[in-house]
Amino acid sequence: MSEIAVDVAGDGGARQGGAPGELADRLEAHRAELTGYCYRMLGSAFEAEDAVQETMVRAWRSYARFEGRSSLRSWLYRIATNVCLDLLKGSRRRARPMDLASPSSVDTPVGNGLPEATWIGPVPDGRVLAEAADPAEAAVARESIRLAFVSALQRLAPRQRAVLILREVLSWSASEVAELLGSSVAAVNSALQRARATLAVDEAPAAPPLDDAQQALLKRYVDAFERFDMEALTALLHEDSTLSMPPYALWLRGREDIVRWMRGPGRGCEGSHLVPLTANGRPAFGQYRAGGEPWAIQVIETAGGRITALQSFLDTERLFPLFGLPMRWPDPSGGGSGEPVPGS
Template sequence: MSRARAGDGEAFRALTEPHRRELQVHCYRMLGSFQDAEDALQDTMLAAWRGLERFDGRASLRTWLYRIATNQCLDALRSARRRPAKQWNIPGIEPPEPTGYGEIHWLEPYPDALLDGAISVPLGPEARYEQTESISLAFVTALQILPPRQLAVLILRDVLGFHANEVADMLDTTVESVKSALKRGRAGMQRSLPVTEARARPAAANSLAEEAIVAKFVTAYESADIDALVALLTDDVFMSMPPIPLEYRGRDSVARFCAFIFGSAPTYELVPTRANGQPAFGVYRHTPTGIHGSGLFVLTLADGGIDAMTVFENTVLPVFGLPMELDGNGTRATGNARGPLCPRSDQPWG
């Protein structure tokens, strides 16, 4: 600590690096966007580097860093720096009529490769959610509906397990205010995720049950077999495609959209990865000019089938170490999870 306060960048990195991954996940939960979380993490480390003299040791360094990160995210939320919704932009091709329009169009996926060491940290005694549940797309989406202060309190208390007095200190408020915000935040989450307790639990990650569903999905999608694909969907399956706000709910509605996709370009190749603790695929479309990345699918499995499909733009592929094109010989993409959206700075806070 004394070396870091004296300006030793290596000492500062040694102090903060053990907390870096979990802080990034914390920022992601608060902001719902991988890019925004990376920006907030960089701002957090810069603020910590510049303000290290003010760290008095009354709380742990980890708690102090969470205080900085939380307030950086609150500042970002208040400034409303969000990606705008994107309209369907394929000329001459109109998708089926949606069943609804989403509001959380800034949502982005989070690579599982960056979760190592981030969701296995010891939680405080107040934690109410499992770490794997609290990184799922459904959970992160529900968080985004909450007002910023309620969002911060619920994550700090129910996800990370900090005591009410610790959260009050982080947010420069009273314990009573924290308790009130938590009560309202829990009510908001219950409204957003009312069926989670009644619904059957999804297959465990990398289990035989998950692998069986995923293998059938890949076969059906790559062969454009709409009947086989529909057979894998639950009755109330839900499809969304941020930043495009179109949403499709129910097996018939999602089936119409998938038939539309297969009809517009019937040959696809899927490259497996994982996002938010869930099976995911880079989606590549065969065209006369090559095999081009068209997006990223994230599947939510429940009740023995596919309960949700979230379709992201191809701009997220590099974050997962996936290329924008395949080589034309059927070679599957490989690579690590750090891409252009995960810069690493030479600065002490980078």
């Protein structure tokens, strides 16, 4: 039984006209793109999945009143937008550590972790990127889930955020967005203009799909990190590279400080094993410390043949299951069988 059918079982939703299984399949076909939309709106993979599930349940329950006045996809986006706008009422915006304070020094105490609701969180590509036949559309989709872009979106008022995503990322027309929001075309265009002005400083060229050189860079990074070879790691980092570690506010800028951190407070990462992933349209890794302890989801940014950002998210209890990773790795050195041990 589908997730939708499970959630509405017993509440009368299945009594709507038509075949319940067919309707559930039609709704489920839109889950990935709706999750991507809600993730951009909310900045949290967990909130996005909750919002999409609420969208699906509302659609299931009210399908008899839909009457096909618009496409099913447009109708679902209207419901998802309303769910997100409701969730954003009164909430503080999520951010990255570098959005909140100046860079720290290596000697700065780590301090206490801040609540999960403070941070933009990572998301697996497969949860939010629907298949796109057009390579250009796929590139736009990857860029629009980049952590820096999602963080910038959070600076916009919620309705401006929806307008910009629908117009710039999903390529909806102004009239389509106006209909969805119950607004006018002029109001939509005005909101888009204001949103573009706010985000202008955050625009960046689209990153191409990983080529051989980038793959080689990542292979060298894994080798240097797992051997804990700081000289090799230094050679891979851009001089202005950053290191961040939510839920902690502390973050570092500059390869010298990053390497000093790794040799000091970060020494516990020696002996780690990295499992390749993709997150936020970027290469990523699940990091297990020596002994198989899950430690972080690393999201890597690269440019010009160097690593420009190491973004480590330490909420392993929630994030490792999200990325399909086991809660223990038997051989962090990468030797032996390499078979994961399922978490309890």
